[in-house]
Amino acid sequence: MRIAIPVDEKSLETSVCVSFGRASYFLIYDTDSREKVFVDNSAAYSQGGAGIKAAQYIADSGVSALLTPRCGENAAEVIEAAKIKIYKTINDSISDNINAFNEGKLAMLKEIHAGFHGHGGK
Amino acid sequence: MKIAVLSGKGGTGKTMLSVNLAAAAKKSNYIDCDVEEPNGHLFFQPKELVMEGISVKIPYADDNLCNGCRKCMDFCRFNALAYVKDKLIVFEEVCHSCGGCSLLCPERAIFEKDRLIGQVQRGISDNVTVITGILNTGEVSGIPIIKNILNIDGAEKDYTFIDCPPGSSCIVMESIKDADYCILVAEPTLFGVHNFNMVYELVRLFNKPYGAVLNKCLEGENPSEVFCREKGIKILGRIPFDKEIGTLNSNALILARQNKKYKDMFSALLQIVTEEVRHETVTNP
Ligand code: SF4
Ligand code: SF4
Numbered sequence: 381m382r383i384a385i386p387v388d389e390k391s392l393e394t395s396v397c398v399s400f401g402r403a404s405y406f407l408i409y410d411t412d413s414r415e416k417v418f419v420d421n422s423a424a425y426s427q428g429g430a431g432i433k434a435a436q437y438i439a440d441s442g443v444s445a446l447l448t449p450r451c452g453e454n455a456a457e458v459i460e461a462a463k464i465k466i467y468k469t470i471n472d473s474i475s476d477n478i479n480a481f482n483e484g485k486l487a488m489l490k491e492i493h494a495g496f497h498g499h500g501g502k
Numbered sequence: 503m504k505i506a507v508l509s510g511k512g513g514t515g516k517t518m519l520s521v522n523l524a525a526a527a528k529k530s531n532y533i534d535c536d537v538e539e540p541n542g543h544l545f546f547q548p549k550e551l552v553m554e555g556i557s558v559k560i561p562y563a564d565d566n567l568c569n570g571c572r573k574c575m576d577f578c579r580f581n582a583l584a585y586v587k588d589k590l591i592v593f594e595e596v597c598h599s600c601g602g603c604s605l606l607c608p609e610r611a612i613f614e615k616d617r618l619i620g621q622v623q624r625g626i627s628d629n630v631t632v633i634t635g636i637l638n639t640g641e642v643s644g645i646p647i648i649k650n651i652l653n654i655d656g657a658e659k660d661y662t663f664i665d666c667p668p669g670s671s672c673i674v675m676e677s678i679k680d681a682d683y684c685i686l687v688a689e690p691t692l693f694g695v696h697n698f699n700m701v702y703e704l705v706r707l708f709n710k711p712y713g714a715v716l717n718k719c720l721e722g723e724n725p726s727e728v729f730c731r732e733k734g735i736k737i738l739g740r741i742p743f744d745k746e747i748g749t750l751n752s753n754a755l756i757l758a759r760q761n762k763k764y765k766d767m768f769s770a771l772l773q774i775v776t777e778e779v780r781h782e783t784v785t786n787p
């Protein structure tokens with residue numbers, strides 16, 4: 381099974397990014413082969429709707445789960461429509477979260493926040 | 503003449519000033535562009551109200567026609583569209599109703615429908631026609647409402663006062679776009695100067711003639727006044743910090759309609775503003 385995690389850097393020592401839509405990269409991890417691939421999040425620099433664009437990418441990537449500390453409501457709508465499960469990360473360590481996921485210890489992300497779709501400088 | 507009243511943040515007296523100038527004029531329009539929190543109507547208590555719903559065009563796709571080419575998504579710079587499991591999802595609050603996606607869809611799969619985002623209330627309060635834009639809560643952009651309420655023929659009225667939203671975001675730009683003159687309201691504090699500077703830069707960017715009104719003036723040093731002097735900003739008038747003004751204003755009473763003292767104060771200010779606007783239109787037609 382493949383899972384996605386928003387991360388700050390393109391390295392194995394990187395930590396979980398606090399934001400989903402604005403994360404610089406996504407780590408796509410294969411729980412069977414243990415293969416790790418880093419992909420750019422092209423949505424990170426979008427002016428608006430970053431969460432939607434990032435979610436579209438995740439939806440297209442064919443992962444089965446997303447591990448993230450938080451997720452906006454629009455992004456969650458896309459990801460849920462793609463039947464991808466959203467789990468809440470426990471800390472900012474990649475390996476802790478992957479281990480917890482493998483052991484079935486991660487909880488589903490419950491609090492989906494309303495977007496900050498500010499228009500201009502509002 | 504169209505006169506916009508601006509301030510960098512709420513609570514500076516922007517509404518108080520626009521309401522009272524409108525009330526002091528013989529005949530005027532008062533347009534409340536602070537669509538998220540319109541307060542002017544609380545002062546005017548307008549009668550003969552007419553309401554009009556304001557809606558925007560929102561795209562929706564016919565799933566039978568859409569082939570998932572995603573051209574619409576690549577085009578939409580607001581990322582208001584997603585395509586999952588053979589279905590196009592439209593995020594209505596994110597969409598800016600540019601109409602691009604429906605024009606560009608090669609399959610002609612995108613249609614448009616109306617979505618109500620707020621309303622406009624028009625009414626009369628003695629000498630003032632009161633026009634209020636009201637944005638429904640949760641909506642992102644009040645710009646379509648601003649466009650509607652500013653689209654008036656001000657010619658038959660001598661004065662149109664535009665009470666702008668606080669700040670300097672694009673909704674404020676939309677509000678001052680057609681103004682002949684901008685009045686910047688400043689509070690006498692350092693923080694007030696910071697807010698004042700925001701709108702000062704905005705009106706300069708838009709190349710609008712402008713002047714300042716200093717509100718809540720006390721004895722002694724006024725950082726906003728110092729700022730105006732340094733930048734060579736014309737000070738149109740000063741409104742004192744006065745308990746009576748505070749009380750009347752917080753009871754949503756119009757100072758210029760309460761007693762002669764204030765009526766004279768705002769009439770005099772209006773006179774100065776009028777001369778400034780005339781002067782500007784002569785020198786920079
Ligand atoms: S452009 Fe038209 S056909 Fe292509 S994905 Fe969008 S709605 Fe579907
Ligand atoms: S109308 Fe414009 S903003 Fe709205 S979804 Fe279509 S392209 Fe995006």
